[in-house]
Amino acid sequence: MRLNLKRFKSILLLELDTNYSFPLLEIIVSLLVVLSFYFMAGGAFYAFFGIPHLVQSGPEIIVFFEEWTRTHAIRTLQGASYDISFILAFFIPVLTALTFGRDMDTGTFRTFLSYPISRHQLFLAKEFLILVVISGTTSISYFVALLSFEPNLNSPGLILLFLVTQWTPAILVSLATILIAVLSKSLSASLFGGVALSFGMMISPFLFRSMDTLLVAILNPVMAVSTYIFEDYSISILQSLSVGIVASLAISVLLLIVTLKQINRMEV
Amino acid sequence: MTKASVVRASELIKNFDDVRALNELTLDIEPGIFGLIGPNGSGKTTFLRILLGLIRPNAGTAEVLGMQVDKESLQIREKLGVLHERPTYPTRLTPLRFLHRVRDIYGTDKDPEDLLELVGLSSASHRRIGDLSAGMTQRLGIAQALIGQPELVLLDEPTSNLDVVGRDEIAQLIMELHANLGVSFIVASHVLSELDRICDSVAFIRDGSVLEQGRTLDLIAQYTTNRYRVKTDNPQQLAPILEKTAQFNNVRIVGRIAVTLSSNLETTADLEQVVRSAISHSEIKIYDVIRANSLEDIYMEVMTNAT
Amino acid sequence: MRAVKFFIILGFAFLLASFVPSPFASRGNLIDRGYYECFLVNGSGNLLVEVSGADYRNISLYVLDYEDTAVLVREESLENTTPLFFIENVFNFSGIISLPRPDWYGVVVLANIANPALTNMRYDIYITRPVPYLVPILLFTISEVLGIGLLLYRRFEKKNRTKQ
Numbered sequence: 001m002r003l004n005l006k007r008f009k010s011i012l013l014l015e016l017d018t019n020y021s022f023p024l025l026e027i028i029v030s031l032l033v034v035l036s037f038y039f040m041a042g043g044a045f046y047a048f049f050g051i052p053h054l055v056q057s058g059p060e061i062i063v064f065f066e067e068w069t070r071t072h073a074i075r076t077l078q079g080a081s082y083d084i085s086f087i088l089a090f091f092i093p094v095l096t097a098l099t100f101g102r103d104m105d106t107g108t109f110r111t112f113l114s115y116p117i118s119r120h121q122l123f124l125a126k127e128f129l130i131l132v133v134i135s136g137t138t139s140i141s142y143f144v145a146l147l148s149f150e151p152n153l154n155s156p157g158l159i160l161l162f163l164v165t166q167w168t169p170a171i172l173v174s175l176a177t178i179l180i181a182v183l184s185k186s187l188s189a190s191l192f193g194g195v196a197l198s199f200g201m202m203i204s205p206f207l208f209r210s211m212d213t214l215l216v217a218i219l220n221p222v223m224a225v226s227t228y229i230f231e232d233y234s235i236s237i238l239q240s241l242s243v244g245i246v247a248s249l250a251i252s253v254l255l256l257i258v259t260l261k262q263i264n265r266m267e268v
Numbered sequence: 269m270t271k272a273s274v275v276r277a278s279e280l281i282k283n284f285d286d287v288r289a290l291n292e293l294t295l296d297i298e299p300g301i302f303g304l305i306g307p308n309g310s311g312k313t314t315f316l317r318i319l320l321g322l323i324r325p326n327a328g329t330a331e332v333l334g335m336q337v338d339k340e341s342l343q344i345r346e347k348l349g350v351l352h353e354r355p356t357y358p359t360r361l362t363p364l365r366f367l368h369r370v371r372d373i374y375g376t377d378k379d380p381e382d383l384l385e386l387v388g389l390s391s392a393s394h395r396r397i398g399d400l401s402a403g404m405t406q407r408l409g410i411a412q413a414l415i416g417q418p419e420l421v422l423l424d425e426p427t428s429n430l431d432v433v434g435r436d437e438i439a440q441l442i443m444e445l446h447a448n449l450g451v452s453f454i455v456a457s458h459v460l461s462e463l464d465r466i467c468d469s470v471a472f473i474r475d476g477s478v479l480e481q482g483r484t485l486d487l488i489a490q491y492t493t494n495r496y497r498v499k500t501d502n503p504q505q506l507a508p509i510l511e512k513t514a515q516f517n518n519v520r521i522v523g524r525i526a527v528t529l530s531s532n533l534e535t536t537a538d539l540e541q542v543v544r545s546a547i548s549h550s551e552i553k554i555y556d557v558i559r560a561n562s563l564e565d566i567y568m569e570v571m572t573n574a575t
Numbered sequence: 576m577r578a579v580k581f582f583i584i585l586g587f588a589f590l591l592a593s594f595v596p597s598p599f600a601s602r603g604n605l606i607d608r609g610y611y612e613c614f615l616v617n618g619s620g621n622l623l624v625e626v627s628g629a630d631y632r633n634i635s636l637y638v639l640d641y642e643d644t645a646v647l648v649r650e651e652s653l654e655n656t657t658p659l660f661f662i663e664n665v666f667n668f669s670g671i672i673s674l675p676r677p678d679w680y681g682v683v684v685l686a687n688i689a690n691p692a693l694t695n696m697r698y699d700i701y702i703t704r705p706v707p708y709l710v711p712i713l714l715f716t717i718s719e720v721l722g723i724g725l726l727l728y729r730r731f732e733k734k735n736r737t738k739q
Contacts, residue, residue, distance in 0.1 A: 007372075007373055007375065010369065010372035010373045014358075017365065017366075017369060021360035022580055023584065029588070030587070030588030030591075034595070037592035037593075038595040041595045041597050042597070042598060043617075045599065045704075047614070048614050049613055049615075050607075051611040051651055051683075052610070052651045058648045062649060065648070069679050107356035108356045108357070111352065113321075113322060114345065115345060147710065148619050149677065150617070151677045151678045152678070152679055268323070
């Protein structure tokens with residue numbers, strides 16, 4: 001077990017050196033940090049009212065501004081998540097295609113699998129790094145930016161929901177892209193296939209406006225969470241949203257099983 | 269399987285779509301330096317990839333160091349080193365860092381700097397792999413194959429990118445490593461000159477089947493007794509003349525500079541005298557007459573006999 | 576060396592993040608005698624406030640924390656509040672106000688109308704978060720310290736090894 005962990009760490013380092021060589025990793029992480037701050041800083045800034053207020057009484061205004069600050073913090077988070085989801089929709093398939101498709105294309109996969117590395121370990125190391133570099137960086141940057149700019153957002157449930165929206169499509173798209181790479185063993189096929197799938201998932205709720213929230217939660221969860229907020233935190237939408245997220249994870253698990261089987265069968 | 273066998277393959281079949289790459293290949297390889305000889309597309313690389321667990325055979329079994337390739341691939345690879353044909357390494361890493369990483373995967377304590385020195389790459393240890401020449405990359409390939417302190421090293425066309433001097437150096441290196449570290453080697457190649465001097469045993473394969481296998485010296489004795497090589501400037505004209513000579517048979521043209529033949533004459537001097545008298549009325553020049561006992565000669569014999 | 580490069584570049588990313596443009600509040604408004612104009616502002620570390628009364632008339636400026644702003648709204652008076660910053664009876668003010676932490680703050684403007692004939696006066700205000708923001712600049716510092724510290728440590732270690 002200990003040797004396995006040590007070996008897994010070594011594989012991670014080898015993968016990091018191979019596919020995230022300087023300055024690619026630094027550029028991706030920096031870009032995601034800056035964008036997270038940019039989207040979050042551009043959110044709600046001020047509200048104005050006179051005292052004494054001509055229309056509302058003091059307590060009414062307090063309720064108003066407490067609601068206002070919270071709502072605007074949520075809107076900021078929602079807007080930022082929405083913006084960043086498009087960035088992630090690009091980064092996830094591209095990075096996955098580069099780390100899987102390119103390695104299969106060039107023969108690096110064969111070189112690595114000639115060492116005492118199991119196929120599952122190599123797959124896990126690659127997938128782990130993709131998710132940590134993209135979704136991990138975004139989540140941490142989001143959290144820091146949120147603390148900086150939206151201190152009044154005391155809604156851990158909502159924050160969690162938005163973080164989930166960064167992870168579920170990332171897992172699904174990356175696994176699908178890996179599967180394309182494994183089946184095609186081609187960089188270009190995995191690159192175009194992954195990007196097409198990712199953006200297809202993003203824009204399909206716009207194309208089919210009447211799409212059910214459950215399906216939207218699978219394809220573009222940020223949009224589903226936005227609907228949940230706009231619809232005044234409707235329980236029924238939350239239910240659909242939750243089922244959609246669970247369904248997305250279930251599809252990912254299915255994809256994981258298929259991908260692992262394919263990787264095991266793959267001839268390199 | 270004898271206890272000493274490092275590889276044993278039994279009736280391996282491998283198909284790639286409609287192409288049969290291995291056709292009931294059976295092979296028993298003992299420790300030492302083993303040459304796997306065959307033309308391009310004969311199934312050498314496919315065989316090595318099966319041993320590594322990179323591809324699965326359609327039928328047949330294979331064992332490496334006493335372990336089944338289909339069940340204990342990871343354990344086998346812990347004791348194997350490999351240099352692939354046209355190897356691909358992370359181009360942006362330095363050889364030293366790459367070897368460190370690979371060593372950590374094997375979990376050995378081999379010093380990468382020592383290995384780089386051994387393969388003559390210490391001066392380039394801090395250059396990027398992508399900037400190395402083909403020969404340097406090949407040397408790095410040998411270094412990374414040895415970093416795990418393997419019991420067996422598979423080398424697939426190890427000198428394919430090298431010039432004559434480089435080939436000679438790699439051949440020397442293989443012999444030294446075998447002598448000093450006791451590592452066994454399986455060298456798959458179609459460049460016979462390098463295998464000639466280093467292989468204890470060889471197998472000739474074609475179309476996925478073993479045509480002949482044995483100790484190199486035994487095969488030389490078996491195939492080249494009474495075979496001679498006549499070096500000439502005009503083998504095309506010389507061959508028909510020699511065919512008509514009573515003392516010679518099995519006359520074959522070897523490239524543009526030689527003819528091989530069988531004869532019961534005792535010495536090369538006797539043979540040269542007969543050859544010269546046969547061509548006395550022509551302008552063909554004879555440069556040398558030697559015994560045809562190189563691996564290339566055996567290869568020609570085996571391949572021709574198999575046709 | 577990779578970790579050194581990573582921390583140094585990440586630090587610069589935080590530095591860049593600390594300068595990303597922020598929205599601002601800008602108004603030219605009429606303020607009635609005895610009224611407070613309150614701007615509830617999301618302040619991240621510091622706040623840049625520029626305010627001036629029209630025609631050289633006096634104004635007062637108070638910056639309250641979130642709780643005190645609520646007290647002001649409820650009681651319609653600054654009496655029971657402790658402003659974080661205040662400046663009274665000035666023609667204009669322009670400066671950075673230090674805020675103890677990122678939070679919402681009340682920026683309150685009060686007109687000091689001396690002329691009894693006037694019922695209101697005009698004032699202009701501009702509020703924004705001054706760059707760099709506090710949290711990313713702190714992260715920039717931490718990241719750079721880590722990067723440079725690691726670099727120096729490696730050099731020190733290398734020197735020691737060479738000596739040995």
